[in-house]
Amino acid sequence: xxxxxxxxxxxxxxxxxxxxxxxxxxxxxxxxxxxxxxxxxxxxxxxxxxxxxxxxxxxxxxxxxxxxxxxxxxxxxxxxxxxxxxxxxxxxxxxxxxxxxxxxxxxxxxxxxxxxxxxxxxxxxxxxxxxxxxxxxxxxxxxxxxxxxxxxxxxxxxxxxxxxxxxxxxxxxxxxxxxxxxxxxxxxxxxxxxxxxxxxxxxxxxxxxxxxxxxxxxxxxxxxxxxxxxxxxxxxxxxxxxxxxxxxxxxxxxxxxxxxxxxxxxxxxxxxxxxxxxxxxxxxxxxxxxxxxxxxxxxxxxxxxxxxxxxxxxxxxxxxxxxxxxxxxxxxxxxxxxxxxxxxxxx
Ligand SMILES: [Zn+2]
Numbered sequence: 001x002x003x004x005x006x007x008x009x010x011x012x013x014x015x016x017x018x019x020x021x022x023x024x025x026x027x028x029x030x031x032x033x034x035x036x037x038x039x040x041x042x043x044x045x046x047x048x049x050x051x052x053x054x055x056x057x058x059x060x061x062x063x064x065x066x067x068x069x070x071x072x073x074x075x076x077x078x079x080x081x082x083x084x085x086x087x088x089x090x091x092x093x094x095x096x097x098x099x100x101x102x103x104x105x106x107x108x109x110x111x112x113x114x115x116x117x118x119x120x121x122x123x124x125x126x127x128x129x130x131x132x133x134x135x136x137x138x139x140x141x142x143x144x145x146x147x148x149x150x151x152x153x154x155x156x157x158x159x160x161x162x163x164x165x166x167x168x169x170x171x172x173x174x175x176x177x178x179x180x181x182x183x184x185x186x187x188x189x190x191x192x193x194x195x196x197x198x199x200x201x202x203x204x205x206x207x208x209x210x211x212x213x214x215x216x217x218x219x220x221x222x223x224x225x226x227x228x229x230x231x232x233x234x235x236x237x238x239x240x241x242x243x244x245x246x247x248x249x250x251x252x253x254x255x256x257x258x259x260x261x262x263x264x265x266x267x268x269x270x271x272x273x274x275x276x277x278x279x280x281x282x283x284x285x286x287x288x289x290x291x292x293x294x295x296x297x298x299x300x301x302x303x304x305x306x307x308x309x310x311x312x313x314x315x316x317x318x319x320x321x322x323x324x325x326x327x328x329x330x331x332x333x334x335x336x337x338x339x340x341x342x343x344x345x346x347x
Contacts, residue, residue, distance in 0.1 A: 008335035013050035030313035043335035048091035093160035114163035230307035288320035
């Protein structure tokens, strides 16, 4: 197989539910493990930092000494990532603003799950406004990273839960702060989750394109550039095969490195879920998250030479690490950052 060069993006975050997972095993360890594999094989990645999580840890660390340790762990790792040449960019999960910390645990509040739920007032130092939140988090990241890399700028974004729409509410703020690259869309995918759903069924399936009002519509010389997460349509036979394997426990169950659990949303009925799985829900991300190695390898074979891959360190396991390492070692795969591809293709 011809060597593939993927843009590797990771969502640097713990679990979003009320079992967020132990920071060390859920985030720090798997990220170092991934870094080590990439370093060995001369590859780089873009790290979408769930920086509101870090912001809340910092804010509360005066009151809860155990959080000081978590704050230092994240700072050390972000520093190591920057020094190793990886690119750190903005990922926002605004529910952290309302999440309560008590007895060593986070109690999430999803009232404001997407950025759009914050106020539209233009108050630069108010985290409860879209403008203030983006301003404060961008400054936090740049203040932290610039001493290590003079030219560092936050320019790229991935929306928490892929909730980039309605983009009209974010557009002006992003333009003002120079955030002109987005990687939140998953063309062809839609989520039937009532509260946090999205519908990307009519979004362009390209490596990148420019847009202005919404990433749904390509606009020549638009002021923003979208880098959609690459989606693979699994054929019917593949889905049926996987379904049977899962149903009768033929293949090994996939486990996560992370110790937490993702948040619960409204589940469809079992019948509807099965129907969705077999007939409609055949699109998956170019990723190793939650996939067995057979599916992961299938994704790679089915992807073009350049594509955006997404990984969540919390959702990787021994098999996925070994598989990534092997594919890189034998020359099938290499990874570059979002910015590097911007240089290569001259957006
Ligand atoms: Zn996320």
